[in-house]
Amino acid sequence: MSGDLVLRGGRVIDPAAGLDTQADVAITDGRIAAIGPGLTGHRVEDVTGHIVVPGLIDLHTHIYRGGTSLALDPLAITRMSGATTLVDAGSAGASNFEGFRDHVIRPAPMRIFAFLNISYAGIFAWKPGLMFGESSDLRLLDMAECLRVVQENRDTIVGVKVRLGSYASGAMGLAPLDMALEVAEAAGVPVMAHIDYVPPTGREVLDRLRPGDVLTHACKGFPNSLLRGDGRILPAALAARARGVLFDIGHGTISFDQDTAARLADLGFVPDFISSDLHAMCVDGERFHLLTVMSKMLAIGVPLAEVIARATATPAAYLRQDDLGTLRPGAVADVTALALDGTALRLAGCWIGGKRFDL
Numbered sequence: 222m223s224g225d226l227v228l229r230g231g232r233v234i235d236p237a238a239g240l241d242t243q244a245d246v247a248i249t250d251g252r253i254a255a256i257g258p259g260l261t262g263h264r265v266e267d268v269t270g271h272i273v274v275p276g277l278i279d280l281h282t283h284i285y286r287g288g289t290s291l292a293l294d295p296l297a298i299t300r301m302s303g304a305t306t307l308v309d310a311g312s313a314g315a316s317n318f319e320g321f322r323d324h325v326i327r328p329a330p331m332r333i334f335a336f337l338n339i340s341y342a343g344i345f346a347w348k349p350g351l352m353f354g355e356s357s358d359l360r361l362l363d364m365a366e367c368l369r370v371v372q373e374n375r376d377t378i379v380g381v382k383v384r385l386g387s388y389a390s391g392a393m394g395l396a397p398l399d400m401a402l403e404v405a406e407a408a409g410v411p412v413m414a415h416i417d418y419v420p421p422t423g424r425e426v427l428d429r430l431r432p433g434d435v436l437t438h439a440c441k442g443f444p445n446s447l448l449r450g451d452g453r454i455l456p457a458a459l460a461a462r463a464r465g466v467l468f469d470i471g472h473g474t475i476s477f478d479q480d481t482a483a484r485l486a487d488l489g490f491v492p493d494f495i496s497s498d499l500h501a502m503c504v505d506g507e508r509f510h511l512l513t514v515m516s517k518m519l520a521i522g523v524p525l526a527e528v529i530a531r532a533t534a535t536p537a538a539y540l541r542q543d544d545l546g547t548l549r550p551g552a553v554a555d556v557t558a559l560a561l562d563g564t565a566l567r568l569a570g571c572w573i574g575g576k577r578f579d580l
């Protein structure tokens with residue numbers, strides 16, 4: 222078996238295929254052609270000593286660069302983390318999604334999907350010293366426009382984002398969530414809910430989420446933590462998970478608490494998705510990109526294959542992208558190569574549609 226390109230000698234881990242083996246990966250015409258020993262190709266890249274995984278998927282980023290103050294350049298995110306699919310979590314609203322789509326999403330080499338903010342403006346005024354919550358004034362929440370833009374962009378928009386909490390929605394309580402849920406219901410898409418400070422409470426939000434909806438910032442500390450003061454999991458979180466609500470890490474800056482994550486993992490409550498919530502305020506100093514967050518999960522004892530699954534197979538299935546998040550023959554040749562040192566993952570290379578992405 223031969224291919225245009227062969228990645229030779231790596232340890233291939235593909236949780237979707239139940240694969241963890243020393244093998245070559247052959248790529249032809251932008252698709253995975255074969256996995257196995259002794260493959261030959263027109264070009265060969267040596268990845269000996271590295272872990273070769275399906276192109277990573279970061280379910281929570283902010284990449285409407287130039288359109289929103291919290292956004293980062295998607296190229297920079299892929300360069301840091303090797304994520305070949307990025308999902309923007311509500312940077313754009315109905316008023317500016319067209320700009321995001323035409324100026325950022327379409328020209329980008331990596332794959333980009335988006336949750337559309339229920340707020341017409343998207344996240345528009347957000348920097349140190351200035352936080353105007355886009356859901357803090359209900360006049361900004363135009364349900365009809367949100368629904369229209371979701372319906373007109375089904376190839377790209379995967380759900381509705383709502384940010385709740387005193388930072389994001391002021392004193393509006395649950396009203397923005399109810400509005401987002403109603404739009405999502407009409408469009409047949411999920412909601413991703415962010416929660417910061419009370420009001421509302423995490424319990425109130427969890428009680429309203431439907432199967433398939435996502436709560437992000439799942440490992441945040443007090444307040445609105447999924448852990449109670451007695452070290453047990455909030456019953457509302459257990460009930461939500463039992464009925465099919467999904468949980469996303471969305472690390473960000475203040476949205477992740479290592480002790481909370483460790484305790485949740487000890488209790489068997491590892492979030493479904495490992496994601497970065499990388500934005501303009503978390504790239505100075507330590508960079509909390511996807512590999513950093515995956516490394517943190519390894520450090521608290523989550524097995525490697527499970528960590529990889531939560532940034533490949535699980536989000537791909539959630540996005541209904543059968544061709545992504547796996548290295549089975551026929552899948553899109555998005556591939557990430559990683560170096561593992563203890564529990565620290567470092568990027569060694571990535572390929573998008575079989576083309577090496579210049580780090």
Ligand SMILES: [Zn+2]
Nearest residue numbers: 281310471498
């Ligand atoms: Zn976010």
